[in-house]
Amino acid sequence: MGKTLAEKIWDDHIVRQAEGEPDLLYIDLQLVHEVTSAQAFDGLRLAGRKVRRPDLTIATEDHNTPTLDILKPIADPVSKLQIDTLRNNAKEFGIRIHSLGDADQGVVHVVGPQLGITQPGMTIVCGDSHTSTHGAFGAIAFGIGTSEVEHVLATQTLPSRRPKTMAINVEGSLKPGVTAKDIILAIIAQIGTGGGQGYIIEYRGSAIRELSMEGRMTVCNMSIEAGARAGLIAPDQKTFDYIKGKPHAPEDFAAAQSYWETLFTDADAKFDVEITLDANTLEPFVTWGTNPGQGLPLNASVPNPADIKDSEERGAAERALEYMGLTAGTPLKKIAIDTVFLGSCTNGRIEDLRAAASVIEGKKIAPKVRMLVVPGSERVRQQAMKEGLDKVFIDFGAEWRNAGCSMCLGMNPDQLAVGERSASTSNRNFEGRQGKGGRTHLVSPLVAAATAIRGTLSSPADL
Amino acid sequence: MEKFIEHTGTGVPLRRSNVDTDQIIPAVYLKRVTRSGFEDGLFSAWRNDPEFVLNKDEYKGGTVLVAGPEFGTGSSREHAVWALQNYGFKVVISSRFADIFRGNSLKGGLLTVILPQESVEAIWQAIEATPNTEITVDLDTRTVSYNDVTVAFELDDYTRWRLMEGLDDIGLTLKHTDSIDAFEAKRASYKPTTLPIRI
Numbered sequence: 001m002g003k004t005l006a007e008k009i010w011d012d013h014i015v016r017q018a019e020g021e022p023d024l025l026y027i028d029l030q031l032v033h034e035v036t037s038a039q040a041f042d043g044l045r046l047a048g049r050k051v052r053r054p055d056l057t058i059a060t061e062d063h064n065t066p067t068l069d070i071l072k073p074i075a076d077p078v079s080k081l082q083i084d085t086l087r088n089n090a091k092e093f094g095i096r097i098h099s100l101g102d103a104d105q106g107v108v109h110v111v112g113p114q115l116g117i118t119q120p121g122m123t124i125v126c127g128d129s130h131t132s133t134h135g136a137f138g139a140i141a142f143g144i145g146t147s148e149v150e151h152v153l154a155t156q157t158l159p160s161r162r163p164k165t166m167a168i169n170v171e172g173s174l175k176p177g178v179t180a181k182d183i184i185l186a187i188i189a190q191i192g193t194g195g196g197q198g199y200i201i202e203y204r205g206s207a208i209r210e211l212s213m214e215g216r217m218t219v220c221n222m223s224i225e226a227g228a229r230a231g232l233i234a235p236d237q238k239t240f241d242y243i244k245g246k247p248h249a250p251e252d253f254a255a256a257q258s259y260w261e262t263l264f265t266d267a268d269a270k271f272d273v274e275i276t277l278d279a280n281t282l283e284p285f286v287t288w289g290t291n292p293g294q295g296l297p298l299n300a301s302v303p304n305p306a307d308i309k310d311s312e313e314r315g316a317a318e319r320a321l322e323y324m325g326l327t328a329g330t331p332l333k334k335i336a337i338d339t340v341f342l343g344s345c346t347n348g349r350i351e352d353l354r355a356a357a358s359v360i361e362g363k364k365i366a367p368k369v370r371m372l373v374v375p376g377s378e379r380v381r382q383q384a385m386k387e388g389l390d391k392v393f394i395d396f397g398a399e400w401r402n403a404g405c406s407m408c409l410g411m412n413p414d415q416l417a418v419g420e421r422s423a424s425t426s427n428r429n430f431e432g433r434q435g436k437g438g439r440t441h442l443v444s445p446l447v448a449a450a451t452a453i454r455g456t457l458s459s460p461a462d463l
Numbered sequence: 464m465e466k467f468i469e470h471t472g473t474g475v476p477l478r479r480s481n482v483d484t485d486q487i488i489p490a491v492y493l494k495r496v497t498r499s500g501f502e503d504g505l506f507s508a509w510r511n512d513p514e515f516v517l518n519k520d521e522y523k524g525g526t527v528l529v530a531g532p533e534f535g536t537g538s539s540r541e542h543a544v545w546a547l548q549n550y551g552f553k554v555v556i557s558s559r560f561a562d563i564f565r566g567n568s569l570k571g572g573l574l575t576v577i578l579p580q581e582s583v584e585a586i587w588q589a590i591e592a593t594p595n596t597e598i599t600v601d602l603d604t605r606t607v608s609y610n611d612v613t614v615a616f617e618l619d620d621y622t623r624w625r626l627m628e629g630l631d632d633i634g635l636t637l638k639h640t641d642s643i644d645a646f647e648a649k650r651a652s653y654k655p656t657t658l659p660i661r662i
Contacts (some may be wrong), residue, residue, distance in 0.1 A: 015646045016639050021621050024639060026646050028654055036540065038496035049633070052643075055658040064494060078494040085496045096657045103662075117655050129539040129563060145541035145567035147632070155636045157643055191479060194533045194559055227536065247661040256653040289482045291536070301477050312480045312532060319479070409538075411490035428537060430485040432508045 002266025004165045005234050006200040007239070009140045009263070013123045022159040026121040028139075031108040032059035032095065034086040035411070036127030040150035041089040044319055051093045052156045058117065058238050059090050061095040062107045063128075064411050066261045067401035070100045079412070093153075105404040106377025109133035109345040114379050116246025120235035120260040125152055130345045130427065132223040135232035136216035137180050137239055138263045140200065142230040159453040163229045164272040166199040167265075170207040172279035177460050180215030181356070181425070181444035182345060183207065184222040185285035185294040187277060196228030199273065202265060203233050207279035213242040214351035221346045222427050225292035237453040246320065284459040286332055287429045287442040289320035294429075296332065297460055298447065304328035323431050324439050325419070335441070339422040340371040340452040342398075342445060344408040346377025347425035352445040353384050357392045359449035359460050365397030366455030372414060373398050374406040398452070410435045464572045466629035469597040470553045472526030474609075475516055482530055483537035484564060488546040490538075501546035521594035529586050530557045534575075535564025544571045554600045556607065558583050569622055570632060576600060576607060579650040582614045602627055 003011070016024040037059070044051070051057060064079050066228065074080040083100075090097035096102040104111055109130055113116040120138035125131060129143035144158070152158055170183055188195075199413035201223050203216075211219065216233050223231025243249050253274055265271075283297035293316070296303065321328065326335070328414035342348075343357050353375065365371055373393045375381035381403055384390055389399045407414040408426035416422055416438025425448050429440040441457060450458040492504030510517040515520055528547065534557040535543060544567045547555065555573065558580040568575040578586075589609055590596050598609045602623055607614045636643075652661070 016642045020619070024636065024642070026643070026650075029657070035490075037492050039498050039541075042496075042498075043633075047633070055656040058657040063490070076494075082494050082496055096660060117657060119655055122654070127539060127541075129537065142562055143539035145539055145544070145563060145568065145570065147541060147570040151633050151636065154633050155640075155643060156647075157636055159632065159636065193536055194561070196564055197559065224537075224563075227533075227561060248655045248657075250653040252653050255651075259651065259653070261522065287516070316480050409485075409490040411493065428483075428485065430483045430537060432489055433485045436489070436508060 002269035004265045004269045004271060005138065005202055005232060005263055006140060006165050009121055009123065010162060012121065022161045024157050025123060026157055027115060027125050027152050028056060029124045030057045030149070031112055031124070031126035031131070032057060032149070033062050033108050033128065034082050035063040036146050037089065037149055038082065038085045039146050040153060041093065044151040044153060049154045051095065051153045054094040056156060056284065057095050057153070058104055059086060059095050060108055060111050061086060061099055063405045063409065065100055066412050067404050067406050067414055070402045071137045080201045095437045101155040103379050103382065104377065106380065107345045107348060107405055109221065110349060110376035110380060111135070114246070114377060116243050116248040119243060119256070120239060120263050124406045125158065129224040130221050132228070132231045133217050133221040133345055135220035135223065135230050136213060138232055138235035138260070140230055140232065143224060163200045164198055165195060166201045166273040166275065167271040168201055168203050169274065169276045170279050171204040171205040171276060172207055173210065174207055174279050174282060177446060178282050178284060179444045179446060180211050180218040182282055182285040183279070184219045185287065185292070185295045185442060186282055188222065188226045188292050189285070190277070191224060191226055191275065191289050193293040196223060196226035199228050201226070201228045201231040205229060208233055209236065212351060213238055214349045217349065219345055222292065225427055235260050284444060284447050286447065286457055288324065288326060288332060289317060290323055290429055290431050292319055292427065292429060292442060295442065298332055298457060300332055302326045302328050302330045302332065333462065334457055335457045336421070337369060337423045337451050337457065338420045339416060340369060340423055340448050341407045341424040341426060342371065342448050343374030343376065343406055344426040345376060346427045347445050348374060350380050350383050352382070352425065353389050356445040356449040357389045359446060360453060361392050363396060363453050365452050369452055370454050371398035371452045372401060372407055376404045378403045381413065407434050409433060410438070423448050423457060464629045466630060467572055467574055467602055467626045469599065469601045469603065470526065471597055472553060473524065473595055474527040474529050474586060474598045475522045475525035476587045477530040478587060480531035481536055484535055484540050484543040484621045485537055487535065487543040488540065493540060493542050498545050499549055501542050502549035503552045505546040511624060523553055526551055526553045527598045527600065528552050528555045529583060529590065530555060532557060532559040532580060534560050535595050536561040539563045541567045541571065544568050544573050548573050556583060556586065569626065572626065574600060574602065574626065576616045578607065578614055578616055585612065
C-alpha cells in the first residue's frame with residue numbers, strides 16, 4: 001500500500017525505532033524565539049551540554065518586542081531582560097539571530113519562509129504552536145514545549161509518537177471575497193477545537209491547489225486551532241517558484257526539486273479520516289465566541305445556546321456570549337468594533353497587507369475605530385513601503401507599526417482594554433488573549449479592512 | 464526530574480471545557496526567564512472572581528485538578544505546566560487533553576490522566592459533596608481511587624517507566640548518539656542550513 005505525504009516525510013526522518021518506544025525523529029530546522037527558549041538554554045548550561053547543530057537553528061525576536069520605537073531600549077525591564085537573554089544565549093551557543101532593526105527580524109513563521117529556509121520534506125519545530133504554518137511547503141512542522149526545545153538543541157532529534165493522518169479535501173473554487181482564512185475558520189467550526197487531535201492534517205483539493213503560498217500558510221497556520229499536531233500541503237510548482245531566488249534556496253535546485261517532486265500522497269494510500277468541504281458555497285467567516293471553533297458565516301446571527309444539544313458545548317456557548325457581551329439572535333454584521341488588528345503569523349504577510357490595502361485605499365476609517373497594521377516581518381514592512389502601502393494605511397487612519405506578534409497575543413504593550421472589541425486577523429479569540437477583558441472576533445484581512453471602514457463586522461461586498 | 468510513583472491529595476473541580484493555555488497563564492506572565500514563580504499567573508483572569516474554585520477555602524491545598532474536556536488547547540507554552548506545578552498541582556484529570564500540553568506535562572512530571580467524561584463527572588460530584596475527599600493516583604497500577612471507587616486509566620509503558628524512574632529524556636536520547644551520527648552522515652546535501660548566513 002502507498003504512503004501519505006506525512007508518512008513519507010516521517011519515515012525519511014526516523015533515526016531510531018524500537019518496540020514500545022516513540023520514534024526518534026531527526027529535526028531539520030529549529031526556530032527559536034525569546035519566550036520559550038530561556039529555560040531551555042539554562043538547562044543546557046546546567047548539564048554542560050552544547051547545541052548540536054547551530055547551523056540548523058535560527059533565532060529571532062517577535063513575541064515580546066515593541067512595535068513602536070524599536071531602536072530605543074525596551075521600556076519594560078522584564079521584557080528587556082527576556083530579549084537580552086535570547087541575544088546572550090544566541091551569542092554563547094553560536095546561533096544566528098535576527099534582532100530588532102534587522103531586515104529578517106519578525107514573526108518566526110514569516111521569517112523562515114522568506115529566507116527560503118523552509119523547504120518541502122523537512123521536519124521543523126519551534127517552541128510555538130503556530131509552527132504548523134511551515135506545513136504549507138510540504139513539511140512536517142509542529143509546536144513544542146520548552147523541554148523539547150532543549151531536547152532538540154542538545155540532540156537535533158525528538159522522540160515522537162507517529163500521529164494518525166487526516167485528509168481535508170476542499171473542492172471547488174472560492175467566490176470573490178472568500179479567502180484562505182475563511183476556509184480554515186470553516187474547517188475548525190466543522191470539526192471543532194479537538195477534531196484534529198492526534199492527527200497530521202493534509203489539506204487537499206482544487207481550492208487548496210488554487211491558493212497562493214501565503215494562503216496555504218494561513219490554512220496550515222491554524223491547524224493547531226483544530227487541535228492537530230500539524231497540517232501540510234503537498235508541494236507543487238507554486239512551492240518551487242516561491243523558494244527559487246530566496247537567500248537559502250538550494251544551490252543544487254534541480255536535485256532538491258527532484259526529491260520534492262516525490263512528496264505527495266500515493267494514489268493507493270489510506271488516511272485514517274477523510275473530510276470534504278465545498279469551497280463553492282463558502283462565505284466570509286467570523287468567530288462569535290471564545291474559541292476558534294465558535295465561528296459562523298458573516299451573514300449569520302449570534303447563536304442561541306439553548307439550541308445546542310451537547311451540554312458541555314451549550315455551557316461553553318453561554319459563557320462565551322457572556323464574556324463577549326453578545327445577545328443571541330443579533331446579526332453578526334450589527335456588532336460594532338473598537339479595534340481592527342491586521343497582522344500575525346496567520347495574516348501578516350505581504351499578500352495580506354495588499355488585500356486589506358486594496359479595500360481601504362482612498363477611504364477613511366470609521367470614527368472611534370483604531371486600526372493597527374503590524375507587518376509579519378521587517379522585510380514585509382519594507383516591501384509594503386516600497387509599494388506605498390504604508391501611505392495607504394496611514395492616509396486611511398490606521399497605525400503603521402514595526403514587525404512582531406503584537407496584539408495577536410498581547411504580550412507587548414499592544415493590547416485591548418477591558419471590554420474593548422476587536423476584529424483581528426490573528427488566530428485565537430480566547431478570553432483575554434489580546435488583553436485582559438478584551439473581546440476578539442477572528443476575521444480575514446478583507447473582512448478586517450471592510451470592518452474598519454464601516455465600524456461593524458463587514459465584508460467588502462457590504463461597502 | 465522527580466520520580467512519580469503514587470500521589471494522594473485532595474481535588475479541585477474545574478467545571479469548564481476548552482481551558483486553553485492562555486487561560487492557564489496569560490502571555491503577560493511569560494516574561495520570566497526561570498522555571499519558577501509562575502503560580503501568580505495561574506488562571507489569573509478568573510482569580511479575581513471570589514467564586515472561582517481556587518479562591519474557595521474548601522479547595523485550598525488541592526493537588527489534583529479535575530478539569531473539563533479539551534484542557535490545555537492553544538499555545539505551546541510550557542509555562543502552563545510550570546504554573547500548575549508551581550501552584551502545587553501534581554495531577555490533572557480530564558477526558559481530553561490537547562496534544563502539546565499533554566506532551567509538555569509528561570515531560571515535566573505533571574501527570575495528566577485521561578478518564579472517560581462519566582468518571583470525571585463522578586469525581587466532580589464526589590469532591591463537590593465532600594471537598595476533602597482524598598484522591599490517590601497510582602502510576603504503578605495505573606488507577607485513580609477515591610472513597611470506594613477505583614478507575615483505571617491508560618498510559619503507555621514507555622512514558623510510565625520514564626515518569627516512575629524520573630528519567631531525563633535528553634540523557635536517554637544521548638545514549639543513541641551513534642544512530643544520530645549515522646543518520647546525519649547520509650542526510651541529503653541540498654537540505655538547508657542557517658549558517659553560513661546568506662542574504
